[in-house]
Amino acid sequence: MTKTALPICFALVAACTLANADSETHGHEPGRATTHRTFEDVEHWSAVFDKPERDEWQMPKKVVEALRLKSGQTVADLGAGTGYFIPHLAEAVGPGGTVFAVEVEPNLVAHMRRRAEDNQLTQVVPVLTSKDRARLPRGRVDLVLIVDTFHHLDHRAEYLAKLADVLTPLGRLAVIDWMKKPLPEGPKPDHKLSRQQVVDEVVAAGYELVDSPDFLPYQYFLVFRKSEGRTWGHGTAPEK
Template sequence: MDEHGKHDRHGDRHGHADRHAGHGPSTPVHQRGAHGHGQPGHGHHNGAYRNPEDLDAYVKRQLDPARAEWQKPDRVLRTLGLRRGAVVADIGAGAGFWVLKLARAVGREGHVYAVEPEPQLIAVLRERLTTARMSNVSPVLGRDDDPMLPAGVCDVVLIVNTYHHFPDGPAFLRKVARLLRRGGAIVNIDFAKRETPVGPPVEHRVAREDFLRDARRAGLRLVAEHDFLPHQYFLVLKPSRVR
């Protein structure tokens, strides 16, 4: 779901815009309820999944090598400081732009849960994992209102270009917070609510301030913020109450 494809205001990336593609110039995220992850074609609203109409084009946009120029995945991973053996959940994993990178970062001792609500994208991801011989990744068919993972399993939960797909953001964040181990963190990277060369239409974006308000309602606090991404905010949050 992680969106980043071109803005194509016609295709509603499955409703809102290419959710995972990499959001090129404002790809309409597909209509997944109030938010969607952003790649063309699969729009699911409140739990009703719809796969991308043009799966190949969607995957191509999402995995476009040019995305690295502005998404800066290597620097993001260095900043997160993932240790070998860590357990990470990628919410809205799509075709796996982040998944393989995360799997390499945590090593064989670690594990990545790739949560994605679009069945066809889960199938694409499985093929990529087989080709890459990755054994430390578990694809998970999630929902817009539930990541479908057990509590207390994750050191880090990564949400990239996906928050606008959740029909009830604070409720979803509360469920995500339950996934964390003691000391764990939620990382949200998403497009600023302004025109940018890539990304979903501005009207589908969630402003930094609005996201933080939702996070506070969900019992989360901001512990770090990084500003090196040209089109996105990068926030690190933890539960306000230490469990």
């Protein structure tokens, strides 16, 4: 390498490093999905979402334990995919509870229904939802869990306001999503939202952060409740 090429090379490396740091600290446009992809290929996504090695870093049992669900409660897995979390949620609420397995992709809804039938999980209710709202009964859900799906939602301010309506007065919203940096698992950093952006958006929509377990190696884990004293868009104020 010539004497003049060396500084140019260093300058390029420095510029790339800065650009990378920039992409990690700057968020996406608030409320816009970072990617619009289809999840219709059940076989492909089953191999991705349900690969046995995922348990090592996803720790589904520990995640569900941390959510402290009670027997008989109603939980919704929003963007449930192939149903990776469903058996754990079904166990936590028991046969007298309800697990809404909520998906926009019809093939995945049918797949989760088959899984529930095969495993005799009668408390699992597959829901073919709309993109712009969770099609769930108002005021009935104790916990909405959103895993690796928040960044797929569009118009999140409106979406989160409507979502508050399906929660019980003390209902919670748990968001687990990818840390915005290069990781051995998950999408590229460009498709991720920073933890701070998610907190800011959910708080701005009228929730407060009440817990943030930090045992997951690749994802942040945020638990929110509806903020007290807020008047909810559809007329349901949280009860005192």
